[in-house]
Amino acid sequence: MKQVLYFSAPWCAPCQSFAPQFAQVMTDIQNVSYEKVNIDQDFEKARAYGVRAIPTIVILEDGKELARLAGANVNKATLEQKLS
Numbered sequence: 001m002k003q004v005l006y007f008s009a010p011w012c013a014p015c016q017s018f019a020p021q022f023a024q025v026m027t028d029i030q031n032v033s034y035e036k037v038n039i040d041q042d043f044e045k046a047r048a049y050g051v052r053a054i055p056t057i058v059i060l061e062d063g064k065e066l067a068r069l070a071g072a073n074v075n076k077a078t079l080e081q082k083l084s
Contacts, residue, residue, distance in 0.1 A: 001032065001033055002031075002032045002033070002059060003033040003035070003059070004033070004034045004060075004083070005035050005045075005057065005059075006022055006034065006035065006036045006037065006055065006056075006057050007054055007055065008038065009038060009039050010040070011040075012055065014054070015054055015055045018076075021076035022076075025080060029080065029084075039051065039054060052070075056068065056069065056071075056074070057069040057070075059083065066082070
């Protein structure tokens with residue numbers, strides 16, 4: 001099963017504008033495990049995944065990274081494409 005890690009922060013305007021799109025993907029594509037990671041609360045996890053910009057989405061399968069979207073590349077269409 002694929003896993004999606006969505007790294008964001010409450011003060012990040014691009015993160016906040018992407019949040020409704022992420023929620024829609026979570027509803028539309030249900031055979032995936034989703035986790036929202038607030039980098040202010042879980043800095044170590046963000047660091048472990050090498051997150052250098054937010055928003056960042058890391059897509060994993062069997063613990064291996066399949067894809068990474070960051071900054072301007074984070075959008076609903078691209079995420080859906082990577083999950084299909």
